[in-house]
Amino acid sequence: MQGVGYHGRKSMNVSSGNQKKIETRICLSCKMKFLILVLLSGSVCAQTYIPRFDIQGHRGARGLMPENTIPAFIMALDSGVTTVELDLAITKDNQIIVSHEPWMSASICLSPQGDTIKTKDERKYNIYKMTYAEVKQWDCGSMGNEKFPQQNKQTSIKPLLQDVIVAVENHIKNFTRYEVDYNIEIKSLPEGDNKVHPKPEVFSDLVYNLLDQYLPLERVVIQSFDFRVLKYWHEKYPEVRLAALVENKNSVEENLTDLGFVPSIYSPYFKLLTREDVKLLRTQKIRVIPWTVNEEKDMLSMKGLDVDGFITDYPNRAAKFKRTLNIKPKGQK
Secondary structure, three states: OOOOOOOOOOOOOOOOHHHHHHHHOOOHHHHOOHHHHOOOOOOOOEEEEEOEEEEEEEOOOOOOOOOOOOOHHHHHOOOOOEEEEEEEEOOOOOOOOEEEEEOOOOOOOEEOOOOOOOOHHHHHEEHHHHHHHHHHHOOOOOOOOOOOOOOOOOOOOEEEEEHHHHHHHHHHHHHOOOOOEEEEOOOHHHEEOOOOEEEEEEEEEHHHHHHHHHHOHHEEEEEOHHHHHHHHHHHHHHOOOEEEEEEEOHHHHHHHHOOOOOEEEEEEEEEHOOHHHHHHHHHHEEEEOEEEEOHHHHHHHHHHHHOEEEEEEEHHHOOOOOOOOOOOOOOOO
């Protein structure tokens, strides 16, 4: 079974603190679609350095930049992540945007008039009932996020998925030189079908069709708490790796039985994970990537459980333990 970070990454002068293996692989750009071929044209194929530990930038790098925005994903790349993690929503005109909620969050978004909204009213601003032209009038960055005081406040819109991919791939080509994975969450619930998002089949097909135009699918992971989504991808798009997101207190065996197949990745809330869980998942060759690990002591604790990586709002903290790529700041040689 293939896992995150083991898919022929291209790298030039990039090393990882936990690096133990160097391989030369076939350049993935040869298989990429036309637009990305243009973006990534040039001599970027060299020895490939494959990290054994997968640091995923949660919503880009939410602790440092407005979540799920292009600046957040660029910050994640510069912090040395091996995977960018993001969430999707669908607009009225079937545009795929990057957003954690399918509505405008009162905690981070200002109206087109620059006004705050009340938490009790936020679901009235349903993205599934708005065109993208309407969505991009909202500023979801300049008010910051009180839960993340280190976050850089700046005017930010909810971007289109395709624009995020183009920006990330351009930054890889011109600077970081490491082909990260994309861990993409399809956010849905049965009670939200056709109200705040399409049904899983429609949602999934929209996402697949776009990704197939912009990325090699070996760099994509689809994750979801909604096992309906994962079951659909498993049946229709078996070539795509899947991650089961878990926040319930059921056993690993119960959750896998409910899912009905062996996923590439098991991704639980980190506080629910035990050493026995990791050992059990290892026997089934399932990689373990818990979420969302932000405190340094918890990062060390998770590494001690022998997980395969973790999702974090602070990839810069993971860098302290030499768990990220050694990306030099701009201007340094």
